[in-house]
Structures are given as structure tokens and as C-alpha cells.
Amino acid sequence: MEEGLRERKKRETRERISDVATGLFMARGFEEVTIAEIAKAADVSVNTVFNYFGTKEDLFLDRQEEVEDVPARVALSRGEGESVVAAFRRDFLAAIETRDWRYGMNDGAAEFGRIMARSPSLQSRLREIELRRADRLARVLAAQTGADEDDLRPRLVAGQILETAVLLTRGMWLRLMSGQSWEEVRPWLREQAKAAFDLLEGGLGDFGT
Amino acid sequence: MEEGLRERKKRETRERISDVATGLFMARGFEEVTIAEIAKAADVSVNTVFNYFGTKEDLFLDRQEEVEDVPARVALSRGEGESVVAAFRRDFLAAIETRDWRYGMNDGAAEFGRIMARSPSLQSRLREIELRRADRLARVLAAQTGADEDDLRPRLVAGQILETAVLLTRGMWLRLMSGQSWEEVRPWLREQAKAAFDLLEGGLGDFGT
DNA sequence: TACAACTTTGCAGTGACTCTAATTTTGTGG
DNA sequence: CCACAAAATTAGAGTCACTGCAAAGTTGTA
Numbered sequence: 333m334e335e336g337l338r339e340r341k342k343r344e345t346r347e348r349i350s351d352v353a354t355g356l357f358m359a360r361g362f363e364e365v366t367i368a369e370i371a372k373a374a375d376v377s378v379n380t381v382f383n384y385f386g387t388k389e390d391l392f393l394d395r396q397e398e399v400e401d402v403p404a405r406v407a408l409s410r411g412e413g414e415s416v417v418a419a420f421r422r423d424f425l426a427a428i429e430t431r432d433w434r435y436g437m438n439d440g441a442a443e444f445g446r447i448m449a450r451s452p453s454l455q456s457r458l459r460e461i462e463l464r465r466a467d468r469l470a471r472v473l474a475a476q477t478g479a480d481e482d483d484l485r486p487r488l489v490a491g492q493i494l495e496t497a498v499l500l501t502r503g504m505w506l507r508l509m510s511g512q513s514w515e516e517v518r519p520w521l522r523e524q525a526k527a528a529f530d531l532l533e534g535g536l537g538d539f540g541t
Numbered sequence: 542m543e544e545g546l547r548e549r550k551k552r553e554t555r556e557r558i559s560d561v562a563t564g565l566f567m568a569r570g571f572e573e574v575t576i577a578e579i580a581k582a583a584d585v586s587v588n589t590v591f592n593y594f595g596t597k598e599d600l601f602l603d604r605q606e607e608v609e610d611v612p613a614r615v616a617l618s619r620g621e622g623e624s625v626v627a628a629f630r631r632d633f634l635a636a637i638e639t640r641d642w643r644y645g646m647n648d649g650a651a652e653f654g655r656i657m658a659r660s661p662s663l664q665s666r667l668r669e670i671e672l673r674r675a676d677r678l679a680r681v682l683a684a685q686t687g688a689d690e691d692d693l694r695p696r697l698v699a700g701q702i703l704e705t706a707v708l709l710t711r712g713m714w715l716r717l718m719s720g721q722s723w724e725e726v727r728p729w730l731r732e733q734a735k736a737a738f739d740l741l742e743g744g745l746g747d748f749g750t
Numbered sequence: 751t752a753c754a755a756c757t758t759t760g761c762a763g764t765g766a767c768t769c770t771a772a773t774t775t776t777g778t779g780g
Numbered sequence: 781c782c783a784c785a786a787a788a789t790t791a792g793a794g795t796c797a798c799t800g801c802a803a804a805g806t807t808g809t810a
Contacts, residue, residue, distance in 0.1 A: 338756075338807055345757095366796065377759050378798090388797065407749070416749035456665040463668075477749060484712055484733045488740055489748055491708055495700045503693055524693045531697055535744030539698055540616070540625035540686060547776055547787075554788095575765065586790050587767095597766065 346384045349374045353391040358443055362392060362451040389457035392447070396461050399434050403469040403494060407476070416473065420493050421529040424500070428521055431514070436501050441514075445505035462498060466490045496528050555593045558583045562600040567652055571601060571660040598666035601656070605670050608643050612678040612703060616685070625682065629702050630738040633709070637730055640723070645710050650723075654714035671707060675699045705737050 352374040356365045367388055371378045385391050403420075410419035424435065431437040436444065448454050466487070473479070473486035503524060507517045561583040565574045576597055580587045594600050612629075619628035633644065640646040645653065657663050675696070682688070682695035712733060716726045 336808075341807090342757080367798085368796085379760080380758055382798070383757075386798095410749075413750055415745070415747045417745045452669070456669065459668050459672075460661070460665065473749060482729065482733075484708060484737060485740060485748075488705060488708055488737055489745055491704045492701050492741075492745065495704050496697060499693060499697055499700055520691065524691075528693060528697055531694060531744075532701075533744050533746055535740075535742050535746075536624070536626045536698055536701060537742055537744075538624045539694075540619075540682060541622055550776085551788080576767090577765080588791080589789060591767070592788075595767095 345374075345376065345380070349376065349381055349384055350391060350394055357392055357447055358440075362388075362447055362454055387457070389454055392454060393457055393461065396458065400461060400465055401468055402434050403465050403490070403497075404472045407469055407472045415533075416489060417493065417529060417533045420497070421525075421533075424497060424525055424529070425522070428518060428525065435497070436505070437514075441505065442508040445509045448505075449509065462494060466494045469494065492532060496532055500525055500528055554583075554585065554589070558585065558590055558593055559600060559603055566601055566656055567649075571597075571656055571663055596666075598663055601663060602666055602670065605667065609670060609674055610677055611643050612674050612699070612706075613681045616678055616681045624742075625698060626702065626738060626742045629706070630734075630742075633706060633734055633738070634731070637727060637734065644706070645714070646723075650714065651717040654718045657714075658718065671703060675703045678703065701741060705741055709734055709737055 349370065353365070353370045356370060356373065367378055367381055370391070371381050374381070381391075385394070390397070406419055406423050407416060410416070414422075426432070427435045427437060448458065467490075469490040470487040473489055474483070477486060479486050500521065504517055504521050507520065508514070558579065562574070562579045565579060565582065576590055577587055579600070580590050583590070590600075594603070599606070615628055615632050616625055619625070623631075635641070636644040636646060657667065676699075679696040679699040682698055683692070686695060688695050709730065713726055713730050716729065717723070
């Protein structure tokens, strides 16, 4: 299937807008940049920006949406007899070693975190994406375990696991943002991830007594 | 300490605005009502509305914010030797029997849920409140267990517990919204709550194998 | 080359929210 | 009871994300 001129132009325009926007956000922060500026810098009209991106937040969180089904895929592709928690533990610990961008561990992480931290609307949008991730994971788990419609457990399991991953990631961001290098953060993250998944696997039990 | 005329008027104005707004939202939905309408109906200027409520969402979620520290208090007031999970299980199961409004189990729950369900911005605001609840609970837990600054576990425990409560509540809302009576929903909620807290207490272990 | 389909644009809104400068209302000291 | 300060309310003008529509431009196709 050839990519015609029309398709190519559309892709290019979309990428140009996204790149220009990201550059401006990085330089000056999310709230401080208006869509009108982005449009002008990308040499398109404001309406064209909205043709490609439904909201301003989408301009920044584009790639997060793309990987909305990552957790569901982790659950689907786990080994025979491997528990769900085990699969996510393995995936997350591997991500630490490879600095997987799907978990926000790539190079720009500190800057990404700084921008997120200063914009409530971006944070809220990210939470939305995480919510959809959890819902999708829950559907996969429900199908795999044959749980019936009324059973909340698949959704609970999905929620617990993703909440764990989110909190680990948030901790990582905070440390990167405070100026620590990735090599300083990595051991902490490894250790906390292990503790977190242990807690998840073994339960909160008598925590706090 | 007397309540002077000024204080009384302020309180009355605030309540009038909040009541008028809630009434309009109930009748026509959140997005469908403008602040200008609310101001006119409450016989104040638009600016006065913003004097009392920072955002439109706050007009509806006023009471939720008031009880932002409920989970922290549950943790603080638990019995000697009682685990955190046990305390929340107890509190939640009790709430089911008394239809505690703090857990959204009061009479207007179905209508409340319907309005929430149709407004993404309200949902996002509620998530924010829940986030702050979890942060506050985490601080209490950290203090109680003497966990050090780097230890994510208190925040993880807080997150897991509140996520559980949120999902139980969401399930309840969905059922109430679909027309089921409270008497039909209650047994389901009891059962699911027990299962949920069991899962939380004992861990996800080999779920999904 | 003509025509249909699609993309981009301009224009005119709407509505939440902000800022500033009046104007009104309330508490207080003489 | 009367000024005067402090606080509350208001009007007015503006910003910005986002929407809807119709006109203009571009691309694929017969």
C-alpha cells in the first residue's frame, strides 16, 4: 500500500505541529504557550491544530495515548503459568534496565516531569489515560480468568497493579526532577519496585500494626 | 465567638450559590449550565461566584473537598493492634449499613452518579481530590510506621486502599444509575467489598495462573 | 481537464476564568 | 449618629481553549 501525497502531507503536518508544540512546551512550560502561538510557529491555522489534536493536552501527551494498551499486552503475553503480578514485576524491572520509554524512563524524563508537575490539566489528562489503561487491562483479565460481569476483582487487580506502576514512576520523576542522575535513581527504583511488587503479591496483611 | 452580620451574610451567600448551582446541575446536567445562569439565579454577579468557588467544578464537589481528610482520620482512629486494612474494611462495611454519605451512599447517589458520569471535567476533579486524600493518608501512615522519606510503601498502601474504595463506589454508582434500588445493590456491595478487602489483605498472589 | 473528495482557513461565536478599578455594604471609633 | 476604614460586590474589558460553518485551496480520479 503506497502512501499517497495526501497521506504523507497529513503525517508531516501532524508531526510538525506536535514537534513545534513540544519544543515550545519544553522551553516555556505548558500553560505559558498558547495554541495560537503553536499554530503560527508551525505555519498552520489554529483550526488545523484542532483538526489533528482534540485538546491542547493531547499535543503533549500524544505518545502516551499511543501506548494505551501496553498493560493489556503485558497481561496477554505472559508465560504459561505466570501470574499477573509476576508478569508486571518482570516487565517493570526489565524496563528499569533498558530505560524503556513506555514507562517514562527515557532521556527527557526529568524535563517531562517538570512540565507535568507545573500543569494540573496535564496531570489530569494523564490520569484519564491511566484510567483507560486500567479498564482495558481489566477486560483482558476478566476474559482470561472467565470472571463474570459482576465480579469486581479483575478491575481491582488491574487498578492495584497500575497504581503501583504509577507511584513508582512518580517517585522516579521526583528524584530526576530534583537533579539526581539516572544512575543515582536506578538503584532506588530497583529496590522500591521489588518492595512494591512484593507488597502487591503478598498483600497489605498486618501493615500498620 | 459571635458570628457577626458580615460572617453570616457571607455564609448565606455561599450556601445560596451552592444550593442554586446544585439544583440547576441536578435538573439539567453540569455542562449544560453556565456560571452566568447560576449567578443570575442566585442573584449575584459572576465575579461573586468566583469569589467563593475557584472553579465551576468546585460548585458541585464542594462537600467532597470538605471531607478530604476522612481516610487519614480512619487510619488515626483505628484500634490498638488493628491493621490499616482491617480498619478500612470495618469502616467501609459499616458505611454500607448506615448508608454513610461520606462514601456517596446517601439518597441522591444515583443522580449524583449520573451527573458525574456525563462530565469528564467533574470526574477529573474528583480524581484530584482522591489523589490528595491518598497523599494525606500516606503521610499519616508514614508517621505511624516511622517509615523513612525514601520508602514508598506508605504511599503504596494508601493508594491501594483508596483505589479499592473508589472502585467499589464506582460499581455501586453504576448499579444505582442503571435503576437498581439500594436494597438490590447493598448485598452485591457487601459481597464485593469483602472480596476486595480480602484481596487487598492477602495480596494478588497467583491471580491469573 | 473537469469534477469530487478532502484539507485548510477565516470568521464569528461561547464560556470559564482573570484583572483592575469603581461602588456598595458593614464594622468601628469618636 | 456620623464619619472613615475595611471588606464585599460589582462592572467591564480581556484572554484563551474550543466549536461550528462556509469559503477557498489542494489532491485524487475519471
